[in-house]
Amino acid sequence: xxxxxxxxxxxxxxxxxxxxxxxxxxxxxxxxxxxxxxxxxxxxxxxxxxxxxxxxxxxxxxxxxxxxxxxxxxxxxxxxxxxxxxxxxxxxxxxxxxxxxxxxxxxxxxxxxxxxxxxxxxxxx
Numbered sequence: 001x002x003x004x005x006x007x008x009x010x011x012x013x014x015x016x017x018x019x020x021x022x023x024x025x026x027x028x029x030x031x032x033x034x035x036x037x038x039x040x041x042x043x044x045x046x047x048x049x050x051x052x053x054x055x056x057x058x059x060x061x062x063x064x065x066x067x068x069x070x071x072x073x074x075x076x077x078x079x080x081x082x083x084x085x086x087x088x089x090x091x092x093x094x095x096x097x098x099x100x101x102x103x104x105x106x107x108x109x110x111x112x113x114x115x116x117x118x119x120x121x122x123x124x125x
Contacts, residue, residue: 001059003098004064005056007097009040010052011051024078029058034056037053039053053113054117055097064096071096
């Protein structure tokens with residue numbers, strides 16, 4: 001069984017999109033545990049509104065490539081488009097951060113919101 005840490009974020013209809021994402025993830029992963037949500041200030045020049053972020057740990061027999069593909073498909077299903085970043089709009093962002101013991105996105109692991117809420121999930125990683 002593989003374990004993965006997933007990061008979820010939204011700055012557009014935030015609460016609704018996070019809950020919708022949770023429901024869609026539950027259809028893909030039968031074993032999923034969520035952290036609390038947190039508000040994150042916008043970063044960079046494109047983003048103007050706060051984000052809601054959350055982490056999830058999943059256990060799955062799927063491969064890393066299958067999971068990555070499913071997460072990107074879910075973003076598209078929820079309405080994310082390639083132009084959204086230019087507009088400063090994030091309907092939903094779902095990133096595979098770790099896979100088993102491998103850190104896939106070290107820059108993400110350094111984000112404050114991940115540092116602040118990952119401790120809730122350490123026993124599941």
